[in-house]
Amino acid sequence: MELCDYIDDLGSGSRTVTKVVSQAKRRDRVSVFVDGEFAFGLSDEVAVRHGIRPGIAIDRLLLEPVNRDEAVASCKRTALRYLSYRMRSEREIRRRLAKDGASLEAIDAVLGHLREIGLVDDDVFAKAFARDATITRKWGPHRIARGLRQAGVDPEAVEHALAEVRHQLADQNAVQTLAAKRWNQLYGVNDLIRRKKRVYDYLLRKGFDYDEIRRAVDSLSS
Numbered sequence: 001m002e003l004c005d006y007i008d009d010l011g012s013g014s015r016t017v018t019k020v021v022s023q024a025k026r027r028d029r030v031s032v033f034v035d036g037e038f039a040f041g042l043s044d045e046v047a048v049r050h051g052i053r054p055g056i057a058i059d060r061l062l063l064e065p066v067n068r069d070e071a072v073a074s075c076k077r078t079a080l081r082y083l084s085y086r087m088r089s090e091r092e093i094r095r096r097l098a099k100d101g102a103s104l105e106a107i108d109a110v111l112g113h114l115r116e117i118g119l120v121d122d123d124v125f126a127k128a129f130a131r132d133a134t135i136t137r138k139w140g141p142h143r144i145a146r147g148l149r150q151a152g153v154d155p156e157a158v159e160h161a162l163a164e165v166r167h168q169l170a171d172q173n174a175v176q177t178l179a180a181k182r183w184n185q186l187y188g189v190n191d192l193i194r195r196k197k198r199v200y201d202y203l204l205r206k207g208f209d210y211d212e213i214r215r216a217v218d219s220l221s222s
Contacts (some may be wrong), residue, residue: 003067006040007060014059015039034058037056042066043073068105075106079114087125090115091152124163126153134165138178141166143207175208179216196220 019033023041030047032039042052042082046069050062075097082088082096090111097107114120126148133139133147141162148158169175189195196217203213 001069003042003063007063007067010058010060010063012060015058017052017054017056017058019054020047044069046070046073071103071173072105072109075100075102075110076113078102079110080119083114085118087128088120088159089122089125089148089151089153090120093120095152103136122153122157123160125151126157127164129153130161130165131168134168134174138174138206139208140169140175140203140208142209143205175203175216176219177207179210179213179220181204183217183220 015034015100017032017034018036022044023029023034024029028044029041030044030052032042032047034053040114046052046066048211049069050066052058065167076095078100079093088096093111093114094107097110099107102110111120117180129148129151132146133144137143139147144165145158145162148161158194179199182202186195186198189198200213203216204210
């Protein structure tokens with residue numbers, strides 16, 4: 001049973017905790033037995049913080065703050081699991097937790113903790129996203145900016161990331177390299193205008209600047 005459901009069923013009286021044991025499948029959680037019967041599961045950190053142990057009397061007044069901390073602990077587990085796959089922006093995490101039904105209070109508490117320990121930082125996220133997009137997806141600045149805006153990154157962090165990426169793309173002559181590669185892939189297209197348009201459209205979709213694309217395509221077609 002969930003703790004919130006147990007509180008609803010508890011009524012106005014008090015009961016006695018008779019046993020607290022670690023769960024077999026989830027070692028970070030404990031099972032709490034009340035009056036000899038299983039009552040609810042609880043995060044071990046929350047149980048320790050609130051002194052949930054055999055022999056104590058529990059009632060609504062005691063369990064309500066326990067329930068609030070348990071909601072935050074559950075929210076934190078979800079956030080850390082979500083972050084284990086890749087870095088996320090703050091808005092992405094907020095959306096994910098809200099989708100799971102977490103309260104605004106719990107979400108704010110978890111995000112505050114994650115910012116404090118450095119696991120959520122939109123400046124760092126934006127720069128990592130931009131670097132990865134240029135290397136693995138061959139995206140240009142406009143496509144990167146769109147991706148960052150969709151992730152909810154604020155404009156200042158987007159600009160910082162793009163400034164770094166523009167230098168990198170210029171050093172690598174990325175537009176010219178991609179244009180040449182695409183031009184060679186279209187060797188079967190004999191119509192010069194059609195071939196130029198395909199290269200041009202390809203680089204536009206990748207998110208590069210119009211003037212850079214025009215110069216690259218003109219140099220190839222000549």
